[in-house]
Amino acid sequence: MYQTQRFVNVIVSQLFGEYIYRMLALMTAMIFLTISNSSFALAPNPGANLACPASSTKGIFDNSNYTKLKESFDTNTYQPMTSTSSLSIPLKIKMTIEDINVNTSGNNTTITGTSANPAMDINRNFKDLTSRSDITLDFQNTGNSDSLYLNNVAISAFDIDKSIGSNKTGWDDLVSITGITRNNTKIKGTFQRLSGSSVIELANGLQTSSTNASFNCTAALDTNCQGSVLFSEDIRSVTFSYTNTNNVTTPTSQRFQFRVDSYCYTPQYTFSGIVFNDNGGITDANATNANITTGPYANNANYFNGIFDSATPNAEAGIPSSTVELTHCTNGSVYGSQLVDGSTPTIGQYKINVPITTISGNTNNLCLVEKNNNTGNVYTIRTNSNKKVIAFANTTYHYPDNNFGKVIAANVALVLKKAQYINNCPTTLNYTDPAINTSGNNDPRVGFSSASINDLVPGQCIAYRITATNRANIVISDFVMRDVLQKKGVNGAQVTSVLANPPLSTTDYNAAENPAIGANGEVKTRTLTINARNNRVFYFNTKYGTTANP
Known part of the structure; x- marks a missing residue:
């Protein structure tokens, strides 16, 4: 029995040693496999490979910008962004999140990924099928705070997966990514197919194509759950709308991540001003008074001077129903136009943004022309010309205070x-x-x-x-x-x-x-x-x- 026992012990010892060896080998293989997989955890967005249009600059979103996006969200302010491009791009971004029917607890907004590949990480505690989070990135020019239009904007979203319980609890992610163009049109980003990704595009957004009840990507920035898009048109903002498909009726806490891959910036010129009532703050009831010694016209330096005076006393206001066009002074070609704002506090104001490519070769012959669209034609008297010649300079991108003064007939000079x-x-x-x-x-x-x-x-x-x-x-x-x-x-x-x-x-x-x-x-x-x-x-x-x- 003893020998037998010794023999058995020897066998057990040998088997245990072989087990340890195999476990070590397996762990080593898993380590190498993990290393191999991690190098492919983030798939490049194909749209980021496109060349920029002529006269444009390529911008690669710097990793430090994700900290700035987080600060922007925390402080509700625009933060200047850094690009790896050798040329400066005057971009600042404000990130806002509108939560619709989301629980007030169990939510956080952080940065995930690695130092080499960071991303914004949005965690929200949804209440029901109507719950949604809209994450918006608004672009502005750091120089003048005007809307900044970018093209070839490449964006990637991550963690688009699902985990559906038998009673339809859990999540089944649905993400739409849209942008706002120069004419205020909402457009969808063009879906970029990725090798190794289960994410597909349907009519209402991006979702996983897996037919399993559970297809959960637990690793950050996993290619399996990555969806990438490209905006080839000029856009001034991007919105990620994150919700669930109808496969889930009782959602739980959910997670969404995104990265800004790259973009192109074409320098643009801004022409702005106001169409205003040059009445020096004089009411219509006093308009016919011809006394320049006493009364409302006496010592009123603001009246009928062709200059917009917004400071009190005798403050002037904008007037609606005009269109301002940026034109070729000689042949009348129109490069951009805008109907002036029709409501307070920006009534009468206009702002025309045009990329350099639009006016290339015609920069020495630019005019702003104000046209009256008011069928009642109330403001019939002009206090300055309705056509302004622009003193253009290639390095000047903002041309403000191109103002057009008008008054009613009773306010005639x-x-x-x-x-x-x-x-x-x-x-x-x-x-x-x-x-x-x-x-x-x-x-x-x-x-x-x-x-x-x-x-x-x-x-x-x-x-x-x-x-x-x-x-x-x-x-x-x-x-x-x-x-x-x-x-x-x-x-x-x-x-x-x-x-x-x-x-x-x-x-x-x-x-x-x-x-x-x-x-x-x-x-x-x-x-x-x-x-x-x-x-x-x-x-x-x-x-x-x-x-x-x-």
Whole structure:
């Protein structure tokens, strides 16, 4: 028994040694297999291999950016991103997450993967089949905070798998990846097929093709559960919408990961401004006031100056219903256009973004043109030109403050007021005599008045005082005042009026361009200038042939 026992012990010892040997060999093989598999855990996105368009720069998302994305989410701010490109790309990103019907506990947003291949890791505790998380990356220009448009954006999502229990608990991941284009259209990324991945694209998004109830990728960034897409169009944001298929009715805690693989940046130029009411903050009720000494127009430096003044007092506001176009100044080709904003607080504002390739070769002949789309045509008077020539420079990418001023007709800069004075046609008449220039006079037989005239005596004259007031803060040039003397039988006139003494002022009138004393015709001033916030007064005397009302 003893020997037998010794023999048995020897056999057992040999078998145990062989077992240890085989276990060591198996563990060694598993280690090598793990090393081999880990090197292929992250499949390259085929879209990342595409070359960028002409004049564009390739950007490879730097690994340090994932920490910045996490900070962006935590602080709700844009964070500048780094690219491995040798050229600078002015990109900053804000990552936001909108959770729809998600439990308030059991959620976290972290960074996963390795230092060589990090990724954002989104963990959410879903309530039911309607639960969803929308993870959005918004792109902006670090220089001016305008939307930044990227093309050939290559994105990869991970951990698209499933684990469905008998009572439909667990998860069956469904992920859609969309972008917003220059014309605010939502588009889907083009699916990139990966060798070794079970992820397929269906109409409503990416999901695993496995028919097993459980196909769970536990390793980070596992190729088996990787879905990659490419956006070839220019986009300003990307949204991952993460939810479940209808195969699950009672979801549990779920996990989703993503990486930004690469993108292309084409330098773009931004042209911006506002179409505004250049009324100096004067209400429509006071618009007809012609007094530049007192009242709303007095000392109002903002009114009708062609400049957008947003500071109080006398702040001005934007107006809607215009389209601004970026055009070729000569042939009118349109490179970009935008309808101005129609609601506060950005009413009247516009911003046109165009890539350098759009205007290549035409940068020395660019204009911004404002066109009115308002069928009511309320703002009919322009306070500056509706066409602005752009002083373009290749290294300047933002052209702000291209503003277009307009006012309603009652806010017109030039106001003409006519007063009349009945006189006996003297050879000389002192038009500026204070006795006939009394403020508020209602009797045209006493002095100049805006009151109507009745019962004119035959042979009497009517002198006219026309005050041209420039209420604006800009000069009115090329001003000409015209007044056609009435002639019997023309436009219903019952009498003919003729020019009377005293002779016209040679400072204001050219005798060769006006009727002679005793003749009918058009009274016309020289071409004159009326300085900003100033006026000029013109006089002439006329004689009527009957007592009919003039």
